[in-house]
Amino acid sequence: MPAPRLKPVSEQVIVITGASSGIGLATARAAAERGAAVVIAARNEAALNEIAQEIRSKGGRAQPVVADVADMQQVERIAETAISAFGGFDSWCNVAGAFIYGETEDVPLDDHRRLFDVTYWGVVHGTLVAARHLKERGGAIVNVGSVLSDRAIALQGPYCAAKFAVKGITDSFRMEFLAEGYPISVTLVKPGPIDTPYMEHARNLTGAPGTRNPPPAYHPRVVARGILHACEHRVRDLTVGGGGLAVSLMGNLMPGLTDFVMSKIARPMQVTEETGREERRDNLYAPREDLAETSSLSGPPPRQTSLLLEAQMNPLGTTGLLFGAAALITGAAIGMATIRRERQKTAPRRFLERMQDRLDDTVDFASEKGRRLTGYADDAYGTARQKGRSWAKVADDTYEAASKRGRKAARDADDATGGLLAEIGRIATRALDFAETAAGTAAKTAAPYAEGAAKTAGRYADRAARYASSVADEARDRGKGYYDDARDRADDARDRGWSLFGRARREAQDRSDDARERSLASYARAKREAEARYRDAEQAGSGLLERIAAALRSR
Numbered sequence: 001m002p003a004p005r006l007k008p009v010s011e012q013v014i015v016i017t018g019a020s021s022g023i024g025l026a027t028a029r030a031a032a033e034r035g036a037a038v039v040i041a042a043r044n045e046a047a048l049n050e051i052a053q054e055i056r057s058k059g060g061r062a063q064p065v066v067a068d069v070a071d072m073q074q075v076e077r078i079a080e081t082a083i084s085a086f087g088g089f090d091s092w093c094n095v096a097g098a099f100i101y102g103e104t105e106d107v108p109l110d111d112h113r114r115l116f117d118v119t120y121w122g123v124v125h126g127t128l129v130a131a132r133h134l135k136e137r138g139g140a141i142v143n144v145g146s147v148l149s150d151r152a153i154a155l156q157g158p159y160c161a162a163k164f165a166v167k168g169i170t171d172s173f174r175m176e177f178l179a180e181g182y183p184i185s186v187t188l189v190k191p192g193p194i195d196t197p198y199m200e201h202a203r204n205l206t207g208a209p210g211t212r213n214p215p216p217a218y219h220p221r222v223v224a225r226g227i228l229h230a231c232e233h234r235v236r237d238l239t240v241g242g243g244g245l246a247v248s249l250m251g252n253l254m255p256g257l258t259d260f261v262m263s264k265i266a267r268p269m270q271v272t273e274e275t276g277r278e279e280r281r282d283n284l285y286a287p288r289e290d291l292a293e294t295s296s297l298s299g300p301p302p303r304q305t306s307l308l309l310e311a312q313m314n315p316l317g318t319t320g321l322l323f324g325a326a327a328l329i330t331g332a333a334i335g336m337a338t339i340r341r342e343r344q345k346t347a348p349r350r351f352l353e354r355m356q357d358r359l360d361d362t363v364d365f366a367s368e369k370g371r372r373l374t375g376y377a378d379d380a381y382g383t384a385r386q387k388g389r390s391w392a393k394v395a396d397d398t399y400e401a402a403s404k405r406g407r408k409a410a411r412d413a414d415d416a417t418g419g420l421l422a423e424i425g426r427i428a429t430r431a432l433d434f435a436e437t438a439a440g441t442a443a444k445t446a447a448p449y450a451e452g453a454a455k456t457a458g459r460y461a462d463r464a465a466r467y468a469s470s471v472a473d474e475a476r477d478r479g480k481g482y483y484d485d486a487r488d489r490a491d492d493a494r495d496r497g498w499s500l501f502g503r504a505r506r507e508a509q510d511r512s513d514d515a516r517e518r519s520l521a522s523y524a525r526a527k528r529e530a531e532a533r534y535r536d537a538e539q540a541g542s543g544l545l546e547r548i549a550a551a552l553r554s555r
Contacts, residue, residue, distance in 0.1 A: 005138035010035030018096030020290035022196030026220035032060035044287035069122030091231040092130035102205025104157035119162035138183035147244030151251030154266035187230035192244020195302035200280035208271035
């Protein structure tokens with residue numbers, strides 16, 4: 001299957017259903033702010049026109065389409081409008097939904113079907129239409145589900161059932177597109193409690209004046225961030241909000257106990273004496289007041305970030321996510337084991353808030369620890385590379401100094417002997433050439449070990465990533481020692497080859513035990529050979545001098 005060709009959001013045309021309020025509206029505004037052209041669809045024509053005008057007044061591009069996603073023909077008109085206005089689209093976001101609060105046996109079947117027509121069939125219609133367009137050019141389909149597709153909750157039975165169906169059909173589409181080779185990324189975004197007009201737009205059959213979200217609730221802009229991430233990155237699922245994840249985990253690990261707890265807290269956690277704005281009430285069959293991202297209900301301000309979502313979008317956050325999930329499971333088990341009877345209405349809220357705070361703190365700690373370890377590893381690796389460059393420069397400088405001294409010695413010898421000692425000069429030149437050859441041979445011998453030392457330094461850098469604190473200190477101490485040792489030996493170098501031998505031997509010794517043994521043996525052999533050759537050359541030169549002197553005396 002070709003990899004989905006996902007452009008940056010700023011270069012995309014994005015279709016968003018349910019764009020007149022809540023998550024859809026927040027996504028449309030966020031996408032336009034990042035430079036995307038948006039095709040916004042909903043039933044409320046006046047609200048859509050006002051949103052489009054708002055985006056255009058800020059320099060953005062927006063095209064409204066009045067459509068009910070329960071009708072396939074109207075969904076097809078959304079795609080036609082996108083093609084007509086912008087030449088096509090790159091991402092399709094199925095956000096529209098319908099909502100009912102009440103016991104399932106009290107929900108009329110017509111209402112139940114209407115909720116499915118919007119929440120489930122709207123996703124099916126949008127995905128089918130989007131796939132026709134994207135299977136050739138590539139792109140992303142983002143379906144907004146819910147954490148309630150992992151764990152149902154009382155008083156929202158039809159909605160939970162629809163979201164279970166959305167999860168199933170999304171997974172099926174993904175596998176079928178993969179089998180067909182379509183370059184389409186399919187993502188399911190699962191929000192937890194989000195502070196949108198959801199509660200006010202819902203049909204309320206609970207008998208209470210109003211409905212509300214279980215805490216903690218998140219701002220719809222947090223979900224919009226996840227949706228836009230899925231538009232430009234291939235990702236399977238994204239969960240928004242640690243509170244919703246806690247409920248899912250508890251339901252999977254302790255289903256019976258979770259059922260018992262939910263039966264006790266479902267009503268006090270979801271009903272309220274506050275009605276919210278009357279103009280927004282019940283939009284199941286017809287649009288009501290829109291143009292708001294958040295609800296008008298009182299209560300704590302919605303959370304502006306979800307560390308759980310950030311952990312999923314950030315590769316370094318995987319460790320934080322695992323730690324957070326472990327802490328969350330532990331906290332949930334302890335908290336539910338202490339529940340023996342129905343407590344006052346604020347107790348469940350405090351319980352969930354404590355679990356969410358524990359998750360956020362744990363994820364934050366793990367993420368910070370990962371960043372610190374990475375920093376330590378980078379510093380250690382940089383230090384090792386810098387010291388390596390310093391050693392090479394010391395060797396080059398020492399070699400150059402030895403070469404200069406050798407050339408100067410040859411010139412001095414020629415000047416001292418004059419014409420009568422020309423032969424001696426030639427012998428000295430040959431000796432110098434011989435020494436240079438020996439030095440070159442030694443340099444070639446040392447080069448593989450220098451390369452091996454460099455590879456060893458790379459392995460040390462990898463090890464530093466695992467043991468960052470101790471390795472960084474050790475590397476700094478060793479580096480200083482290496483530098484001082486190299487400088488002392490360079491001062492004592494007798495010719496251009498010795499400093500290179502010493503540097504290679506020291507570097508190999510410090511990098512690993514095996515390399516140290518091999519390099520010591522090699523250096524020793526090279527040293528003996530060079531010394532022997534040097535002594536031979538020196539003896540030959542001395543013998544020749546003695547013969548010349550004897551010949552001169554005999555005259």
